[in-house]
Amino acid sequence: MAQGATVAAFFAVVVGASLFAATARRLAVSGDLPSLDGWALADRRLGAGWTWLVLGGTIFTAYTFIAVPGLVYGVGAFGFFAVPYTVVVCPVIFLLLPRFWVVARRNGYVTAADFVRGRFGSPALALVIALTGILATMPYLALQLVGVRAVLAAAGLHPAGARGDLVMVAVFAALAVATYRHGLRAPAVIAVVKSVAVFGSVVAVAAFALHTLGGPGAIFDAAAPRLARHAPPGASLTGLEPNQYAAYSSLALGSALALPMYPHVLTAGFAASGPDALRRAAVALPAWTMVLGVFGLLGVTALAAGIHTPPGHTEEALPLLVNRLMPPAAAGLVFGSIAVGALVPAAVMSISAATCFVRNIHVEFFDPTATPKRQVRTARWVSIAAKAGAVAFVLGLRAQDAIDLQLLGGVWILQTFPAVAAGLYTRWLHQGALLAGWGVGMAAGTALVLRGGFSQVVPITIGSHAARLYAGLVALAVNMAVAVVLTLVLDRLGVPRRRDLTAMVPSPAPASGLQAGGVAA
Secondary structure, eight states, X not given: OOOHHHHHHXXXXXXXXXXXXXXXXXXXXXXXXXXXXXXXXXXXXXXXXXXXXXXXXXXXOHHHHHHHHHHHHHHGGGGGGHHHHHHHHHHHHHHHHHHHHHHHHHHTOOSHHHHHHHHHOOHHHHHHHHHHHHHHHHHHHXXXXXXXXXXXXXXXXXXXXXXXXXXXXXXXXXXXXXXXXXXXHHHHHHHHHHHHHHHHHHHHHHHHHHHHHTSHXXXXXXXXXXXXXXXXXXXXXXXXXXXXXXXXXHHHHHHHHHGGGSHHHHHHHHTXXXXXXXXXXXHHTHHHHHHHHHHHHHHHHHHHTTOOOOTTOGGGHHHHHHHHHSOHHHHHHHHHHHHHHHHHHHHHHHHHHHHHHIIIIIIIIIOXXXXXXXXXXXXXXHHHHHHHHHHHHHHHSOHXXXXXXXXXXXXXXXXXXXXXXGGGTOOOXXXXXXXXXXXXXXHHHHHHHHHTTSOSEEEEEETTEEEEEEHHHHHHHHHHHHHHHHHHHHHHHTOOXXXXXXXXXXXXXXXXXXXXXXXXX
16 A cells, blocks of 8 residues: 555646646647647647657657566566667667658658658558558557556555556546647647656666665675576576577667657657757757666666566566655655656657548548648547547556557557658659568568567577577568569569659758748758
């Protein structure tokens, strides 16, 4: 049972962040007519600082901050793969998103599927890109609730039965209202609270851990024997086995390529005021990675402190550690910070899923004459439905189901890379070949993950060489091979290409492209 000081501090942080979201109306431009640009992208006016806050707050989710220490607690050094992954993703974002912003702003695109529709002239290809984005985003959104529930459970703030579920729903109710009214501006202002709360929390927890457990050397000395009791054979806190190198590197690389393809990351990027703002934000993103690395080290600290998690719930290692080391009020502040950390990505994910649905499914196939005002109204209700669906999913199914589907979602979203990322630089691939490659990649990736028991890393044998590799990267290689071979075949057969309607920019994109106010000279 949680102490009163813990409960009071927790709700002070959560309620404060929710009230702060009401100030989002100050970011709105008075007199502007309703549009998806305004609601979903904050009129593309976020400067470098705001973009850094929204991008970082969206990419580094609450579940990430408890899953990474939980993984390190469970398997050792392999759990740190998220650190190089988030390091690699920074140059990927630096290269892709500024160019994508210029193309999107010039053509009025709001989603990746908008770009694919214009670039390759294929409604079918655009549809599967949109559906893949929605399918990959929904379990990711549900996972934010899983993270909040893990924090509440470990803190004793999640009573059994309906009362506990109501606490979790209440955390997201204010978010749903704020997002409905203000769109992306709501998570933008909450991201300010998140950054202060998360950065402050990790410093506080680390300080308490170092003071209580006797410093880094003592922590690692105490953690090593405890890891050996429950981790896979050969697991270490300080290094990898040689047979883990391929799995570790392919997982980090594949995840880094997949992340910018998610609709919520593109939505956060498209909201920037220009490519320069995006570049400056990308250069500063490693600050979030540093914080994530410290959270990973807290998994080692949980081992040293003798934390015991329920079987199959290593994600509770960090909340249990906080409960043990910190005074009740301080623990409540940390738990509230992690809960607030879920609000930003959850809001952006629901906005991006709603925008994909409205632009690329509803308007494209059912209501082509929808006015901008009607599009915004529909997107608002779809975003509410997305949050409600995530809550129903988490309450009705096991947390592991959301985790398994999110793992599949990462494999799926990576299969959009050829059409979206490669399409930014070349139109050589045939639209029919891209569609076929996507289908084969989706099938291959899904089969690999299911065959491995929902493991991201699967055994692959090529000739006499065997290795364990990230299933998404293997599926992407198959996807690309099919797309290249079929492009050659279709061109040889004379199958016509659709017209390219996208106004592109020179490669590479100029340093000063389109800005929010218009075209740069």
